[in-house]
Every structure is written in structure tokens, then in C-alpha cells.
Amino acid sequence: MLSILVVEDDKGIQANLNILFKAEGYKVISAYNGLGALKKLESELPDLIISDIMMPYVDGIELYKKIKEEYKLQQTPFIFLTAKSDSVSIRQGLGLGADDYITKPFENEDVLQAIKVRLEKKKMFIDQIENLKQNLNKYVPHELRTPLVSILGFSEMMINDIDELDK
Secondary structure: OOEEEEEOOOHHHHHHHHHHHHHOOOEEEEEOOHHHHHHHHOOOOOOEEEEOOOOOOOOHHHHHHHHHHOHHHOOOOEEEEEOOOOHHHHHHHHHHOOOEEEEOOOOHHHHHHHHHHHHHHHHHHHHHHHHHHHHHHHHHHHHHHHHHHHHHHHHHHHHHOOOOOOO
């Protein structure tokens, strides 16, 4: 079951998102601010993070920066879901590297579609990494053995013909 970390300080929106995501079959991890989210991330690694920006203690921007510093979370899709709808804020959020930026009020279908697209993209990335690992495991040992075949062949020839070879 795929999991989503929802970081939202508005309890009503948090509850609605939890219901929506659970109905779609996701496991939901909840936090009411960035500080709470960082604590949750110490013990759980979600498949996707969706976060408000304007929150107490640690805001969404700072949360995003801290998450992207963590090696194990760098490839985790991150979506901002916020009331900050001016173009400067949107450019800032996307400029940081967030995977999407959805403004409030929002349509449930828009959020679900954004999540679906990001999780599919992450799955494709993971599949490519697995394919690369399989190819490395398959071809690298062969390529390493190839020069040894010649060396072993010449060594065997020298051992068998040692009496006939010139010094």
C-alpha cells in the first residue's frame, strides 16, 4: 500500500484529505506542521509528501529544504498545497524543485491526479534503476572475465609447453 504524508495545520482540510486519500487506497500519515512531519519522517518513509506552506514552527518551504537534504528522501515526490496563490509564491515553490504546486481552494480530482502522476513517475524511475542494476549484474561480471580468459589461456599454454619455449 502506497503511503502519503499530509502536512496541514488546518484540521478540517487535514481530515478531508485523510478521508479522500484513504478512500483511494493510500495509507495516510498526518502531521499538523513541519516540525511534526520531520518527527514522523524519522520512523516512516512515505511514497509522497503533500504539504501546506504557511504553518507554525517549521513552514512548508523549510520542510521541503530539510527533506531534500536527507539522502533517503531526495527522490520522494513533494507537492505544495497552499493558499499562497500569487505567481511569485508559485514560482518560488516550483523553483525549489517541488513536483507540483496546488492552490486552495482545490478540486479533489486535481489533487488525486497530481498524486497519481507523481507516483507513476516515481515508479518509472525505480523501474529504470532496477533495470540498470540487473544489467550491471548481468554484463559487468562477463566483461571482467573476458580479459582473464586470454590470460588463463596463455598461462596454461606456457605451463604445458614450458620445455619447448625459449628462455
